Amino acid sequence: MRPDTPVQWHASIDSTNEEARRLAQAGHYGPLWIAAREQTAGRGRLGRQWASPTGNLYCTALFLEPGGIGVATRLPFAAGLAIADVCAVVAPKAPVRLKWPNDVRVDGAKLCGILIEAGAGPGGTSWIAAGMGTNVQTAPESVGQLATCLQNLAPGTPVDADMVMEAIRPAFAKRVAQARDDFPGLLRQWEARAEGLGETVRIGKEEPALTGRFVGLEPDGGLRLELPNGSVRIIRAGDVELVREVS
Known part of the structure; x- marks a missing residue:
């Protein structure tokens, strides 16, 4: 281009x-x-x-x-x-x-x-x-x-x-x-400029959805999701939404 x-x-x-x-x-x-x-x-x-x-x-x-x-x-x-x-x-x-x-x-x-x-x-x-x-x-x-x-x-x-x-x-x-x-x-x-970096996010709008902390990107652009048990899941497709804490 x-x-x-x-x-x-x-x-x-x-x-x-x-x-x-x-x-x-x-x-x-x-x-x-x-x-x-x-x-x-x-x-x-x-x-x-x-x-x-x-x-x-x-x-x-x-x-x-x-x-x-x-x-x-x-x-x-x-x-x-x-x-x-x-x-x-x-x-x-x-x-x-x-x-x-x-x-x-x-x-x-x-x-x-x-x-x-x-x-x-x-x-x-x-x-x-x-x-x-x-x-x-x-x-x-x-x-x-x-x-x-x-x-x-x-x-x-x-x-x-x-x-x-x-x-x-x-x-x-x-x-x-x-x-x-x-x-x-x-x-x-x-x-x-990433929205939600370091915050809790949900992947997928249908149940069961994955919830974890957005900790960064993979070299190919995949999303690194830290799960509650400490393991990291790499996400390469899906809807992402912030999960707001309710006090």
């Missing part, structure tokens, strides 16, 4: 990730940003519906990854840090935190969700669809969790989807390069 990778804008689309998938399956691998002002069938991880009102930004970076799936698994961390970089410019006072594995939150409220998808490309490469849904002007309600938006985090400063898209392009290009060349350094920076 280059900082000046072109953007293909859509007034409305089913899903920017679905459009990226269609292009890749037709042999068109970008590099290209697909951006939309509205999605009619937005989705997040595990096929969950993603609320996509107008005023927010829905975008997907489509590109070939020469490092294949090994690098593709690093990209949720790169994307999260890229959004944090954008927030540092647009809303510098916002206490942005990164929720493992792929959400950006402020004070427990969701600001951005990330969905990385990949498939086989030519010559041993992988095509990547790195989707980011960022709440710019609207914090969706009735989505099962607290949400916030950049406009609320930067009161008095006009913020729109075009502005955020222009900021994401160089930020994401920089973080993808770091994921390829210095993943340990990327993980250290991600961990410095």
Whole structure:
């Protein structure tokens, strides 16, 4: 990805990730940003519906990854840090935190969700669809969790989807390069913004769920969970929620 990778804008689309998938399956691998002002069938991880009102930004970076799936698994961390970089410019006072594995939150409220998808490309490469849904002007309600938006985090400063898209392009290009060349350094920076590090978290929303202390990341980005008996379990997939102590 280059900082000046072109953007293909859509007034409305089913899903920017679905459009990226269609292009890749037709042999068109970008590099290209697909951006939309509205999605009619937005989705997040595990096929969950993603609320996509107008005023927010829905975008997907489509590109070939020469490092294949090994690098593709690093990209949720790169994307999260890229959004944090954008927030540092647009809303510098916002206490942005990164929720493992792929959400950006402020004070427990969701600001951005990330969905990385990949498939086989030519010559041993992988095509990547790195989707980011960022709440710019609207914090969706009735989505099962607290949400916030950049406009609320930067009161008095006009913020729109075009502005955020222009900021994401160089930020994401920089973080993808770091994921390829210095993943340990990327993980250290991600961990410095990690939500719940050192605190008790629950893995999984269905019973039986695992509960333990989030003590850090593995070299591949897996979450290190210290269980009550002192053993450590490595988590590489699942929902993570903070468990608040009740006094």
